[in-house]
Amino acid sequence: MGKNRLQLENHLFILPDYLNHPFISGNKLRKLKYNVLEAKKQKKETLLTFGGAYSNHIAAVAYAGKEYGFKTVGVIRGEELADSISQNPTLTFAQNCGMEFKFVSREQYRNKNNPLFLNQLKEAFHNIYVLPEGGTNALAVKGCEEILEEADAKFDYICCPVGTGGTISGLINSSFKHQKIIGFPALKGDFLNKEITKFAAKTNWELNLDYHFGGYAKVTDALIAFINTFKLQYNIPLDPIYTGKMMFGICDMIQKGYFDENAKILAVHTGGLQGIAGMNTVLKQQNKPLIV
Structure with a gap:
C-alpha cells in the first residue's frame, strides 16, 4: 500500500513523511x-x-x-x-x-x-x-509532487494540512484521475484557493474550512486532548498547528459519514513537530493542558 504507509483503521492510512529527516522533516x-x-x-x-x-x-x-x-x-x-x-x-x-x-x-x-x-x-x-x-514557490511544488508514489493509486482520498498551499498543489499535480485531494487549512479564510490555483494543474481538490479551530496557531482543549489520545493510541505524534487539525477533521468527517464506507483515505503527515515545544510554552503560560 505504498512504502511506509501506516494503517490506522480499515479505511484510514497515514503517510509519515515527517520521518524523512530529523530536522528538515516532511x-x-x-x-x-x-x-x-x-x-x-x-x-x-x-x-x-x-x-x-x-x-x-x-x-x-x-x-x-x-x-x-x-x-x-x-x-x-x-x-x-x-x-x-x-x-x-x-x-x-x-x-x-x-x-x-x-x-x-x-x-x-x-x-x-x-x-x-x-x-x-x-x-x-x-x-x-x-x-x-x-x-512555497514553483520549485517547492515540484518537490511536493514527489510525495505520492505509484502504489498510492489504491487510495480514493488524499488529505493534507494546508499553510501556504505548496504541499497540496504538489499532491494535486501528482494525484491519479480517480482521487480527490482534501486540504485542511490552518488559517481562517478562503484566500488559499487563489494561491493553490496558481500551481495546481487539476481541479480534483477542495479545502475544508471547518477545522482551523479559530485560526492560525489557535487551539482548544478538545484539540489538545485529541492529539494526546491519538499519540497514545497509534504512537504517532501530531503537531497542533497543522497535522493535529487535519487528523481531527478526517476523524470527524468519518464519523459524520462524509466518506464512502469502502473508500481508502491517505493522510499525509507533513511534519511540523518542532512546533510542539513552542505551543507548550504558550499553553503553560495560560495554565492549559500540555501536548505530551
Whole structure:
C-alpha cells in the first residue's frame, strides 16, 4: 500500500513523511530540495526567508543552511521577539544552526513580497537566495509532487494540512484521475484557493474550512486532548498547528459519514513537530493542558 504507509483503521492510512529527516522533516525537506539545488546553481551564499515566532520553515531553513553550506537569514515577524530568543525554542534552534535574524514590525513584515523591501534586503545581506514565507514557490511544488508514489493509486482520498498551499498543489499535480485531494487549512479564510490555483494543474481538490479551530496557531482543549489520545493510541505524534487539525477533521468527517464506507483515505503527515515545544510554552503560560 505504498512504502511506509501506516494503517490506522480499515479505511484510514497515514503517510509519515515527517520521518524523512530529523530536522528538515516532511514537506519542508520536499520544498527545499529543488530550491537548494537552484541556490547552488546560482552560486548564492545565503538563504534568506521569512517567518513568525515558531515557524517550521524558519527552523528547517536554518538547519538546511548548516547541512548544505549556506549562511541563513530569517526575517522574523515581531520586533519584540529580539529580546526573548532564549525563551523561544524555534528561534533558539535556528540561532544555534547559525541563522542571523532581522526582526521587523508586523507592519514592515507585510512588505515581504514588496520589490522595494526585497531590494533593501539584497543590499543588506548580499548574494542572497530568497525563499518566500512558508517556502512555497514553483520549485517547492515540484518537490511536493514527489510525495505520492505509484502504489498510492489504491487510495480514493488524499488529505493534507494546508499553510501556504505548496504541499497540496504538489499532491494535486501528482494525484491519479480517480482521487480527490482534501486540504485542511490552518488559517481562517478562503484566500488559499487563489494561491493553490496558481500551481495546481487539476481541479480534483477542495479545502475544508471547518477545522482551523479559530485560526492560525489557535487551539482548544478538545484539540489538545485529541492529539494526546491519538499519540497514545497509534504512537504517532501530531503537531497542533497543522497535522493535529487535519487528523481531527478526517476523524470527524468519518464519523459524520462524509466518506464512502469502502473508500481508502491517505493522510499525509507533513511534519511540523518542532512546533510542539513552542505551543507548550504558550499553553503553560495560560495554565492549559500540555501536548505530551
